[in-house]
Amino acid sequence: MPSILATDQITRYYGRLCAVDHVSLTVEAGEMFGLLGRNGAGKSTLIKMLTTLLPPTSGNAAIGGYDVRRQSDKVRRLVGYVPQALSADGELTGYDNLLIFAKTYDVPRALRADLIEECLDFMGLADAAHRLVKTYSGGMVRRLEIAQSMLHKPSILFLDEPTIGLDPVAREAVWKHVKRLRELYKTTVFLTTHYMAEAEELCSRIAIMRRGKIVALGGTDELKAAHSKRGATLDEIFAHFTEDEKDEDGGYREIAKARKKARRLQ
Numbered sequence: 001m002p003s004i005l006a007t008d009q010i011t012r013y014y015g016r017l018c019a020v021d022h023v024s025l026t027v028e029a030g031e032m033f034g035l036l037g038r039n040g041a042g043k044s045t046l047i048k049m050l051t052t053l054l055p056p057t058s059g060n061a062a063i064g065g066y067d068v069r070r071q072s073d074k075v076r077r078l079v080g081y082v083p084q085a086l087s088a089d090g091e092l093t094g095y096d097n098l099l100i101f102a103k104t105y106d107v108p109r110a111l112r113a114d115l116i117e118e119c120l121d122f123m124g125l126a127d128a129a130h131r132l133v134k135t136y137s138g139g140m141v142r143r144l145e146i147a148q149s150m151l152h153k154p155s156i157l158f159l160d161e162p163t164i165g166l167d168p169v170a171r172e173a174v175w176k177h178v179k180r181l182r183e184l185y186k187t188t189v190f191l192t193t194h195y196m197a198e199a200e201e202l203c204s205r206i207a208i209m210r211r212g213k214i215v216a217l218g219g220t221d222e223l224k225a226a227h228s229k230r231g232a233t234l235d236e237i238f239a240h241f242t243e244d245e246k247d248e249d250g251g252y253r254e255i256a257k258a259r260k261k262a263r264r265l266q
Contacts, residue, residue: 139170
């Protein structure tokens with residue numbers, strides 16, 4: 001299958017800190033690709049470069065054959081992005097949130113109402129369309145954010161920890177709808193998660209990042225076969241490839257940040 005995403009030694013510095021370090025990878029059209037790593041490993045920075053929100057310091061990437069530096073407008077029409085941070089406005093209804101995104105993506109006025117209704121129905125939010133988003137549950141908010149990112153029918157959808165803070169039922173509902181997107185629209189999905197069970201169940205291939213570098217890449221069976229312990233779980237593989245991360249990566253600030261994100265989705 002053709003590659004919809006390709007990076008070539010893409011790198012990003014913040015001052016002296018190298019957040020993403022010469023990453024080269026490809027993702028095939030229609031694939032569900034997982035990017036794993038501890039907090040601070042560089043996952044979100046990589047996604048922001050791929051979605052044109054951050055320029056690379058060096059190296060490059062292409063989405064659908066378009067250069068993320070020189071053809072950013074064309075790239076943005078091919079990508080949908082659901083960030084970790086809240087992207088829906090709680091003071092607006094679900095419908096109005098989608099209307100704003102439809103205008104942002106230059107969806108023709110004549111098509112907006114039908115597309116919004118289609119997205120709301122697809123994500124199971126039709127009955128809540130005219131309620132304020134601040135009355136939604138965490139799972140509903142996430143589904144609305146995915147609906148926002150899918151309005152323009154992107155070829156590739158980036159999901160940055162989409163189920164953090166959600167209970168198991170809400171997580172399952174989110175993934176059920178994402179799976180339907182892939183089945184109906186052949187959407188490529190590029191996701192990050194800290195839930196190893198999600199990654200193992202959903203992803204055809206997984207990359208593990210450590211300190212800005214890709215340190216392991218392959219299908220779950222390949223990663224397990226490369227581990228010295230027979231019958232190793234994905235949790236153990238993750239720990240093995242990220243074990244030399246600094247202790248402070250999981251310290252007070254990261255815990256506080258994770259809990260803050262979890263609270264907003266409850």
